[in-house]
Amino acid sequence: MPRYFTDEHEWIDVDGDTATVGITAYAQEQLGDIVFVELPPSGTEVAKGKDAAVVESVKAASDVYAPITGEVTEANGALEDDPALVNSSPEDAGWFFKLTIADKSELDGLMDAAAYKAFCDSL
Amino acid sequence: MNAPNKSGWKPAMTEGGTADGPATVTGNRALMLEEPLIFEIGTTGTTGVDLPEPQESATRLGSFVRKDEIGLPGLSEPETVRHYTRLSRQNYAIDLGLFPLGSCTMKHNPRLNEKVARMPGFLDVHPLQPVDTVRGALEVVNELAHWLIELTGMHGVAMTPKAGAHGELCGILCIRAALEARGDAREVILVPESAHGTNPATAAFAGYRVEDIPATKEGRVDLEALKARLGPDVAAVMITNPNTCGLFERDMKAISDAVHAAGAFVYCDGANFNAIVGKVRPGDLGVDAMHINLHKTFSTPHGGGGPGSGPVVLSEALAPFGPLPFTARMADGTVQLVEEENAAEHDHARAFGRMSAFHGQMGMFTRALTYILSHGADGLKQVAEDAVLNANYILRSLEDVLDAPFGPSGPCMHEALFSDKGFADGFSTLDLAKALIDEGYHPMTMYFPLVVHGAMLVEPTETESKAGIDQFVAALRSVAERARAGDESLKTAPHFAPRRRLDETLAARKPVLAFDGPCTPGGTPQLSEQGGS
Numbered sequence: 001m002p003r004y005f006t007d008e009h010e011w012i013d014v015d016g017d018t019a020t021v022g023i024t025a026y027a028q029e030q031l032g033d034i035v036f037v038e039l040p041p042s043g044t045e046v047a048k049g050k051d052a053a054v055v056e057s058v059k060a061a062s063d064v065y066a067p068i069t070g071e072v073t074e075a076n077g078a079l080e081d082d083p084a085l086v087n088s089s090p091e092d093a094g095w096f097f098k099l100t101i102a103d104k105s106e107l108d109g110l111m112d113a114a115a116y117k118a119f120c121d122s123l
Numbered sequence: 124m125n126a127p128n129k130s131g132w133k134p135a136m137t138e139g140g141t142a143d144g145p146a147t148v149t150g151n152r153a154l155m156l157e158e159p160l161i162f163e164i165g166t167t168g169t170t171g172v173d174l175p176e177p178q179e180s181a182t183r184l185g186s187f188v189r190k191d192e193i194g195l196p197g198l199s200e201p202e203t204v205r206h207y208t209r210l211s212r213q214n215y216a217i218d219l220g221l222f223p224l225g226s227c228t229m230k231h232n233p234r235l236n237e238k239v240a241r242m243p244g245f246l247d248v249h250p251l252q253p254v255d256t257v258r259g260a261l262e263v264v265n266e267l268a269h270w271l272i273e274l275t276g277m278h279g280v281a282m283t284p285k286a287g288a289h290g291e292l293c294g295i296l297c298i299r300a301a302l303e304a305r306g307d308a309r310e311v312i313l314v315p316e317s318a319h320g321t322n323p324a325t326a327a328f329a330g331y332r333v334e335d336i337p338a339t340k341e342g343r344v345d346l347e348a349l350k351a352r353l354g355p356d357v358a359a360v361m362i363t364n365p366n367t368c369g370l371f372e373r374d375m376k377a378i379s380d381a382v383h384a385a386g387a388f389v390y391c392d393g394a395n396f397n398a399i400v401g402k403v404r405p406g407d408l409g410v411d412a413m414h415i416n417l418h419k420t421f422s423t424p425h426g427g428g429g430p431g432s433g434p435v436v437l438s439e440a441l442a443p444f445g446p447l448p449f450t451a452r453m454a455d456g457t458v459q460l461v462e463e464e465n466a467a468e469h470d471h472a473r474a475f476g477r478m479s480a481f482h483g484q485m486g487m488f489t490r491a492l493t494y495i496l497s498h499g500a501d502g503l504k505q506v507a508e509d510a511v512l513n514a515n516y517i518l519r520s521l522e523d524v525l526d527a528p529f530g531p532s533g534p535c536m537h538e539a540l541f542s543d544k545g546f547a548d549g550f551s552t553l554d555l556a557k558a559l560i561d562e563g564y565h566p567m568t569m570y571f572p573l574v575v576h577g578a579m580l581v582e583p584t585e586t587e588s589k590a591g592i593d594q595f596v597a598a599l600r601s602v603a604e605r606a607r608a609g610d611e612s613l614k615t616a617p618h619f620a621p622r623r624r625l626d627e628t629l630a631a632r633k634p635v636l637a638f639d640g641p642c643t644p645g646g647t648p649q650l651s652e653q654g655g656s
Contacts, residue, residue, distance in 0.1 A: 031339075033627075033628035033631075035631035035632050036631070036632075037629060044298075058627045058628055058631055059569075059570040060570055062574060083632065084628075084632075
């Protein structure tokens with residue numbers, strides 16, 4: 001299952017026409033302890049590069065952008081009770097939402113793991 | 124969330140190695156007094172006032188008659204006074220020391236302001252009093268309005284907004300009204316990264332879509348990026364000047380010209396006006412609307428000490444749309460209120476509405492006007508100069524131990540910005556801030572602005588003397604050196620505060636906001652602690 005990354009520090013796992021989105025280990029490290037996550041309800045249409053979720057830490061509240069356009073099919077309810085999952089397991093159990101992909105060509109231009117690592121190292 | 128505090132849990136007290144000596148029965152440490160919640164002190168049987176028993180009378184409340192005790196604490200007057208005085212001793216205030224909270228402008232509140240605000244003609248006025256009985260108060264409002272217009276080089280002013288963000292909303296609603304009046308439905312407001320966080324919130328609240336404009340490497344608005352984004356859908360640009368990086372937006376006039384050429388308006392966040400008052404007039408820079416935080420620039424109390432007040436100065440293009448009511452001097456020399464009934468006579472029929480029911484924060488108006496008149500035009504200019512000088516002194520005194528990301532951009536304005544670059548691995552801005560508490564200072568603004576990693580924003584204001592700043596610099600230098608050297612004791616700071624480091628994450632995730640325990644017998648403070656971890 002290929003995983004892509006954005007320069008806004010979201011990751012996206014693609015499985016056929018569906019995808020899972022979250023924020024990267026680097027992002028949660030920068031944010032510090034996460035205290036609240038606001039997720040889009042199922043059925044929300046999200047657009048590539050536009051606000052999709054909000055994550056709040058002890059330091060700041062930040063927007064999470066949709067890596068690609070699509071319709072949200074499921075939000076990770078576990079984050080409502082335990083936002084710390086984003087800190088402890090950012091790229092696995094701490095996923096944010098799943099969506100159906102509207103246009104796969106939008107994946108072009110996203111980074112793979114090696115490119116994202118190089119990008120973070122350059123920051 | 125918000126679970127009542129049934130267990131009576133409180134954060135642990137100072138422990139281990141710092142509070143040497145035996146435990147005390149009271150929990151007090153000499154003059155450092157431990158204070159329970161007011162609910163824990165008071166029995167409901169006590170009262171501070173002695174009222175005659177009410178006569179028996181039939182109730183008409185029906186099913187709304189109270190059936191249970193309401194559980195309010197009952198305290199005598201001395202118990203009440205002591206409770207709040209003890210709490211106040213655990214607080215930090217501008218009256219105690221330097222309060223370097225960047226972007227908040229915690230400056231001294233002159234006592235002359237307080238004296239004037241307590242004069243009978245200003246203190247006990249009511250907004251519904253007949254106008255003839257509040258002539259002096261109206262003169263104050265009108266005189267302050269005049270000064271704000273003069274100092275900013277603008278055309279009009281709305282005095283009614285109650286604080287900075289309320290003023291922002293007022294300004295954006297004026298812009299919306301002006302656009303609607305010319306049948307121009309624009310949907311986007313541009314907000315640079317270097318703007319205050321309230322700006323995008325205001326724009327969104329007013330129904331606009333918000334788009335970011337990036338900052339340049341030197342911490343200012345990217346003029347070319349802004350020009351490229353301007354178009355027929357852009358209603359306004361909201362700029363904070365001086366910006367949150369503590370820098371003056373040098374391209375302000377070019378920005379305004381470009382924005383106006385595109386048919387949009389310029390909103391300036393005037394929260395940092397204290398850095399330029401008497402030096403630059405925003406009206407000359409092409410600003411259409413700007414709020415002024417009287418509780419910052421003009422020294423009225425804030426931060427728990429008093430209400431804010433955010434008058435908005437308006438350009439000629441926007442002034443006709445400003446909210447009602449406002450004051451105006453009549454041909455006979457008296458000051459009158461312009462309200463809905465007489466707006467047309469004053470050529471103000473296009474007002475967008477009201478920001479508040481009445482005339483604004485009278486108590487702040489008297490204080491701000493006192494500050495202005497006691498300083499005079501030359502004194503206000505010196506306020507800005509001293510505030511900027513003090514901030515630059517701090518910036519240059521510390522840039523060898525604290526990274527100043529925009530230090531190379533030239534002098535800062537009224538606040539010095541540092542980053543956590545250079546700290547030992549695992550040490551953060553939070554650690555440094557906590558250590559500053561041990562040194563007896565309220566920490567600076569942390570982690571804002573977001574464009575700087577681990578940001579520390581320090582604003583000394585004009586209040587501080589050189590000796591006061593030197594001591595602060597020495598303290599900050601010491602904790603910065605400890606952060607660079609990886610001094611482990613920094614991670615457990617504060618060591619000398621009544622409470623050690625609090626669990627901010629737990630406080631945010633599971634805040635305990637309500638008390639739901641039994642009141643204990645009066646005068647027996649109960650220290651029910653279950654420890655900090």
